[in-house]
Amino acid sequence: MKKVVDNIGVEARLRKVFAAHFHPERGSRYWLDRAGNLGFDPCTDIRSVADLHRFGMTDPKELAKYRVEDFLPRSLLGRKSELTIAQTGGTLGQPAWTAYQEHEFREAFVDPFVAAANYLNFPSSGNWLYVGPSGPHIIGRAADAIARATGAMMPFSVDFDPRWARKLASGSFASERHMQHIVDQSLAVLETEAITVLFSTPVVVRALADRMTKEQRKRVRGVHYGGMAIETSELADLQEQVFPDAVHLSGYGNTLFGCCLEINVAVDRELIYYPYGDRILFGVLDQEGDRTDCVVYGEAGAEGSLVFSRLDETVLLINVAERDWVRLREPPANAPEGFGLMGVASPTPGIEQRNVCSVSLY
Numbered sequence: 001m002k003k004v005v006d007n008i009g010v011e012a013r014l015r016k017v018f019a020a021h022f023h024p025e026r027g028s029r030y031w032l033d034r035a036g037n038l039g040f041d042p043c044t045d046i047r048s049v050a051d052l053h054r055f056g057m058t059d060p061k062e063l064a065k066y067r068v069e070d071f072l073p074r075s076l077l078g079r080k081s082e083l084t085i086a087q088t089g090g091t092l093g094q095p096a097w098t099a100y101q102e103h104e105f106r107e108a109f110v111d112p113f114v115a116a117a118n119y120l121n122f123p124s125s126g127n128w129l130y131v132g133p134s135g136p137h138i139i140g141r142a143a144d145a146i147a148r149a150t151g152a153m154m155p156f157s158v159d160f161d162p163r164w165a166r167k168l169a170s171g172s173f174a175s176e177r178h179m180q181h182i183v184d185q186s187l188a189v190l191e192t193e194a195i196t197v198l199f200s201t202p203v204v205v206r207a208l209a210d211r212m213t214k215e216q217r218k219r220v221r222g223v224h225y226g227g228m229a230i231e232t233s234e235l236a237d238l239q240e241q242v243f244p245d246a247v248h249l250s251g252y253g254n255t256l257f258g259c260c261l262e263i264n265v266a267v268d269r270e271l272i273y274y275p276y277g278d279r280i281l282f283g284v285l286d287q288e289g290d291r292t293d294c295v296v297y298g299e300a301g302a303e304g305s306l307v308f309s310r311l312d313e314t315v316l317l318i319n320v321a322e323r324d325w326v327r328l329r330e331p332p333a334n335a336p337e338g339f340g341l342m343g344v345a346s347p348t349p350g351i352e353q354r355n356v357c358s359v360s361l362y
Contacts, residue, residue, distance in 0.1 A: 086138035108258025112276035126196030128155035201227035274343035
């Protein structure tokens with residue numbers, strides 16, 4: 001069985017990133033503060049991904065208590081103008097800020113989409129309609145970047161705030177009126193512009209489809225789903241009945257680590273999302289998750305609550321506990337180049353029922 005712990009590229013990256021964040025003079029304040037309580041030297045005692053459990057778990061709620069500068073190696077503090085910063089959606093409580101260097105932003109959000117799109121013949125050029133958050137949310141910047149990277153111009157867009165939407169009771173007048181407002185704005189774009197790619201949540205895509213004309217639906221050649229989980233039955237219906245001429249591609253991720261993509265668009269597929277490159281590691285924590293030795297990285301078929309680690313020079317995150325329940329899946333033998341690490345299958349919200357991102361909007 002191929003395991004992520006055997007991946008030479010990942011472990012070389014791990015050593016490089018650890019050298020940056022744990023350097024006694026140029027490291028990041030967050031990790032230098034934590035290093036004093038670890039009981040081991042990360043740069044010498046962590047020899048492989050299999051050793052990451054020694055760090056224990058990182059509660060994502062704790063990340064919101066620190067300034068973004070606390071996560072940056074001191075060597076980057078003089079280059080802050082080069083960084084992209086963004087804030088999480090706050091589904092787990094107080095939103096947290098994170099940062100990416102320009103090349104990391106592309107590695108996290110743009111390159112995965114472009115690689116998957118090229119492999120799956122997702123349409124290039126054309127006109128995009130993006131319906132989703134802007135402001136501090138990274139997904140709006142990602143939508144702009146991925147559209148341009150596939151030959152399109154900046155997307156036509158309709159903005160909404162997911163934090164406000166979550167405060168509206170499901171089925172309430174306020175919630176329905178909010179959705180109507182979003183759909184009305186989107187239809188105004190569709191009536192005047194030749195939109196060939198839709199990018200939004202499954203709920204918005206469905207609401208739009210119900211009011212689009214047959215000609216408008218037929219013009220759509222690509223649909224990219226983000227913002228929340230999508231059921232396989234719903235995806236199959238949208239793919240076969242609503243937009244039958246389009247390539248349907250969903251993603252999974254969040255602001256803290258980036259976006260993972262499908263590499264299969266068959267109607268009857270299992271929804272599996274794979275990281276791109278060597279910067280994101282997925283593991284699971286079983287139901288006895290108070291024990292740090294339960295973190296399992298790189299074991300295909302393992303099932304449990306999602307744990308991720310992000311290996312970036314700008315921000316290093318280790319064993320961050322998510323609430324989604326997942327199964328780990330190896331990439332298929334015919335996976336396109338770059339999709340070589342363990343993916344997650346059919347992520348579903350945990351007990352607290354939060355929105356997940358088929359990008360947490362990314």
